[in-house]
Amino acid sequence: MRRLIAPRRWTPPRARPDEGRTAVTGPFPMARRLATGGHGPEDVVFDSRGHVLAGLGDGSVVRLDPVTGASAVVGNTGGRPLGLEPSADGSVLICDHDRGLLRMSADVSVEVLVDTVAGRRLTFASNVVESQDGTIWFTVSTRRWDLEHHLGDIVEHSCTGMLVRRDRDGTVTVLHDSLKFANGLVLAPDASHLLVAESAGYRVSRYWLTGPKTGTVEPFVENLAGLPDNLSLGSDGLVWVAIAAPRNALLDKLLPLPGFLRVLLWNLPEAVRPEPALVAWVMAFDLSGRVVHDLRTHDGSYGFVTGVAERDGTVVAGSLHEDDIALLAVADRARTGFTRAVQA
Template identity: 65%
Template sequence: MARRWIRPRRWSPPALAPGEPAAPLRVLYTLPTGGHGPEDVVFDADGRMITGLADGRIVRIDPANGDRTVLAETGGRPLGLHPGADGGVLVCDHDRGLLRVATDGTVEVLVDTVDGEPLTFASNVVEAPDGTIYFTSSTTRWNLDDHLGDVFEHSCTGRLLQRDPSGAVTVLLDGLKFANGLVLAADGLSLLVAETAGYRIQRYLLDGPRAGTTEMLVENLPGFPDNLWLGSDGLIWAGIAAPRDRLLDRLLPLPGFLRLLVWNLPVAFRPGAVPIAWVMAFDPTGRIVHDLRSSDGSYGFVTSAAEHNGTLVAGSLTRDDIAILATP
């Protein structure tokens, strides 16, 4: 049942600009995960995929033959992942916060509160060479099952956070529009942060005279950017969960009670995700290098895309399998 306490905030999204024609996305084959909802798919140093499943398992899968190994069970719902240099895995767990999975499967809670409040909806994570961990929290108001409520409400309660090697946690940015995917730039001087409900990816500067400020990498995207991954090809890969919804874009600048009415309609009458498989890739300046889409039903609701040495894969919150894609 739809929640009735939505508190809409008005926002005028940029008018959707015409773009270049998309190229076809082609699924070569899919690999079962042994569970459901591989929301984020990443590669370890050996080219094996790692993903988290709805039942709490962290699974490693060989893309060549599909062999699976369960690395750990978090006891929650893992979302964004980062393979550590020591062979462990950092995990943003929706239910438990920021976790570290050791090579023996031990699960350690690194952050579960921020400024005395529970860490909610931990979303994506990266680690710098000095051991500093950066991670996002999508919203303080909604949970995963009702995440579309945040898109309707436009709560702007997403955050970018830092955990330094001593364990101290700092909020670097707040007020983000459903903070989601996160990567450390190849030069280590900035972070790239996807704002799913803002249709954009920001750059947060870590060094230099403008450290602590932001600039836009790419904005006015035609879809909802989700998890990000820095490929071995030097590109920033993004899963695009769905195209923007024209009705929602029209409602966002209008008085909030209109969104409240629409949110409380039966699900079939509300704006929803169009069934499409979609990934994009950007160069370090934000130029679109690849825009790959397919609506043939071979895959859908892509929440992550990752490339490693020519292997391109996609994960999905709503699927049981991982898609191996044709490299453009």
């Protein structure tokens, strides 16, 4: 039985007429695929040895060599791993949709770090980062929907995403609890702020950790032409953003209108309900919020990119809907001085 939605009105920013044309700096440059041996590498990260880690739909965490393509299962969470973060001690922090915030040690034992937040069982933990002092921050996409029905949250616009901090002593604090489908997370190199993807808000927000703005949120990039998913900070100093899908023009029109229209849309048979357009899409921004890469392909060769990471010029992308990880051949536009202000 389909769950009922409780729509909230929101007036999205007007999509720029040039989005999808002049904003593109190149095609999605897939050089080859890296087979995971499973399905749904939702997030991709590099470990200290330059190998790629990803979590799969069956709970497996796999490690792949981007040069040889060799892969190995390094453990299993017993749930659905999403965002990953390698720790300095060789362990891996994992946001598991079913089980909460986990730590997988080098011996592949799994420890539950957080499974309740504000007195409620934690579900849909999405992405995680850790500071040098052991402080952990993670996102919760929604408190109302699960991964299988995540589009319900996008249509409903529940704004129940959270940003959460776990201190070294285990204290858990909700820093922000009204995010628009909180997703990817990046800690600034100087640890002064976090960058948080709000998929349903078409934006990446900045949450200040230090200075006079501590505890406040402001835009990093706004009015994106698609839904930002996982984020990562590359060795190139760029913030890489996976764009899962373009904005849906019909949904944009319905969001400011009475909610019963979205209820009708949600209750259409799946065969006729609008589906996200298939696109393979990643972007990269410098730390001032200027776009350096905007790489898209609609040819069906890959789609629904939910994770992207860069290390020493190697760029990989993952997808909730694909079996393989995409290895990209990305030109170094940063050295050519190519920039385009997103907010221009």
